[in-house]
Amino acid sequence: MGEPIRRIVIVGGGSAGWMTAAALAEAVGSTVAIELVESEAIGTVGVGEATIPPIRHFNTRLGIDERTFLKETQGSYKLGIEFVGWRTGSDSYFHPFGQFGAEFDQTPFYQFWLAEHLAGRVGRIDDYSMAWGAAKKGRFCHPSRDRANMASTFDYAYHFDATLYAAFLRRYAEERGAVRTEGRIGSAQLDPETGSVASARLEDGRTIEGDLFIDCSGFGGLLIEKALHTGYEDWSHWLPCNRAVAVPCEKTGPMLPYTRSTAREAGWQWRIPLQHRTGNGYVHCDAFISEEQATETLLSNLDGEPLADVRTLRFTTGRRRKFWHRNVVAIGLSAGFMEPLESTSLHLIQYGILRLLALLPDQDMDPFLAAEYNRLTAQEYERIRDFLVLHYVATERRDTELWRYCAQTEVPDTLTYKMEQFRRHGVLSAEDGELFRNPSWLAVYLGQGVVPRKAPAVTKLRSGVPSAERIEDVRRAIEAAANDMPMHEDFVARYAAAAQR
Numbered sequence: 001m002g003e004p005i006r007r008i009v010i011v012g013g014g015s016a017g018w019m020t021a022a023a024l025a026e027a028v029g030s031t032v033a034i035e036l037v038e039s040e041a042i043g044t045v046g047v048g049e050a051t052i053p054p055i056r057h058f059n060t061r062l063g064i065d066e067r068t069f070l071k072e073t074q075g076s077y078k079l080g081i082e083f084v085g086w087r088t089g090s091d092s093y094f095h096p097f098g099q100f101g102a103e104f105d106q107t108p109f110y111q112f113w114l115a116e117h118l119a120g121r122v123g124r125i126d127d128y129s130m131a132w133g134a135a136k137k138g139r140f141c142h143p144s145r146d147r148a149n150m151a152s153t154f155d156y157a158y159h160f161d162a163t164l165y166a167a168f169l170r171r172y173a174e175e176r177g178a179v180r181t182e183g184r185i186g187s188a189q190l191d192p193e194t195g196s197v198a199s200a201r202l203e204d205g206r207t208i209e210g211d212l213f214i215d216c217s218g219f220g221g222l223l224i225e226k227a228l229h230t231g232y233e234d235w236s237h238w239l240p241c242n243r244a245v246a247v248p249c250e251k252t253g254p255m256l257p258y259t260r261s262t263a264r265e266a267g268w269q270w271r272i273p274l275q276h277r278t279g280n281g282y283v284h285c286d287a288f289i290s291e292e293q294a295t296e297t298l299l300s301n302l303d304g305e306p307l308a309d310v311r312t313l314r315f316t317t318g319r320r321r322k323f324w325h326r327n328v329v330a331i332g333l334s335a336g337f338m339e340p341l342e343s344t345s346l347h348l349i350q351y352g353i354l355r356l357l358a359l360l361p362d363q364d365m366d367p368f369l370a371a372e373y374n375r376l377t378a379q380e381y382e383r384i385r386d387f388l389v390l391h392y393v394a395t396e397r398r399d400t401e402l403w404r405y406c407a408q409t410e411v412p413d414t415l416t417y418k419m420e421q422f423r424r425h426g427v428l429s430a431e432d433g434e435l436f437r438n439p440s441w442l443a444v445y446l447g448q449g450v451v452p453r454k455a456p457a458v459t460k461l462r463s464g465v466p467s468a469e470r471i472e473d474v475r476r477a478i479e480a481a482a483n484d485m486p487m488h489e490d491f492v493a494r495y496a497a498a499a500q501r
Helices: 014-028 054-061 066-073 109-118 130-135 162-175 291-299 345-358 367-393 401-407 413-425 438-447 457-461 467-483 488-497
Strands: 007-011 033-038 076-078 080-084 092-096 157-159 179-182 185-190 197-202 207-209 212-215 232-234 243-249 259-264 267-273 278-284 311-314 318-320 328-330
Touching (some): 007 014, 054 157, 080 130, 092 130, 130 467, 243 291, 345 367, 367 401
Parallel strands (some): 007 033, 033 179, 212 328
Antiparallel strands (some): 080 092, 197 207, 243 278
């Protein structure tokens, strides 16, 4: 049997590095030396300020108090994403966290809704989402624990300052024994027999040895790519946006409990409300717009005055061909990049960490463990990729070069299958292990005009069910439950004020 690993070296800080350090320190910090190497001279990307519900499980695993978290990160709540202009340029729809409707028969709610919608008897699917019922009124409270209550049918995530989150987790990790080393990695020394990384050499000549190296160095992949040459799978033919310009602005108006994604000429603009400011960015493709034009578009569509200079981020959507190779595991941007359209960046970090903990090796570094890690991680990236591609190809827009390009994009076979199942029979075919489940697919399908030709056949066989009346009951219950919630900004102010000291 192999000897247990004794030293883990994390190369790079930011959200990826300090999330990794915090989770490892909590899980194995008493038995393994954890060292994180980062340089203050290297800035962090710092645009991943919107999340999805699984981030709550990560914080809970670390024992982080939600009130303290919100206070320390200037955070707010997120009930979903409003998509503006993605179908025709003048439309909007909501991708909620949580389910649509409430079950009242053996048949799923959305199937009854489809039958009534195709018959012209009910409104938009958004009207039957508790998350949107609260979000559109700017209201929030925690979901009810009473499963019979309509206010139990939604979920939530957060908006927060990613730089503050990394600093918060740094304190957490260091309190549990993780050690930070200031310095910039210059190169890696490989073991001549195994080809594994034996040590990392800093630019000032210091050498840091380790058994397991976690590459959180960003797009360049200092270890996973520059030292081990694992290769990169480029997905830009499906997801052509390859640039983002980002800037925070003054907070104006109420702090809304959702992210907004507005389709633009050559991409889309995000709006993320925090307690102290609003985050903004324009994700675009440089083949269809210049950086100067993108910057001008972003600055002319802010709620308030900009609070910093505009930053530019360059990327290629895709993933490493191997996330774990020999004794190096890539987490964060060094593993791949999925544009932030559905706020998956921190999720991919989170599950990369949790997957590593589940498959943590000993000093033998059995490649069989790496093979399973790579299989599961590749599968997750590909499923998220398909969901993102859906937003671009399911559109009626033909008004600019980008949208015409998207209309001609060859869709991955896995996505084609799902879209056809829904178009033909109203069948949602998301698998159990997927990050985005049936309600997410339903929201984007319908929001962007992918409507079934007919409702599932079972709805015609449930003729005794007063579906129209029950559906209306659900809408009214959502309206009443939303009206009972406090305003989001008031809830955050009171809740964060009770943070642990």
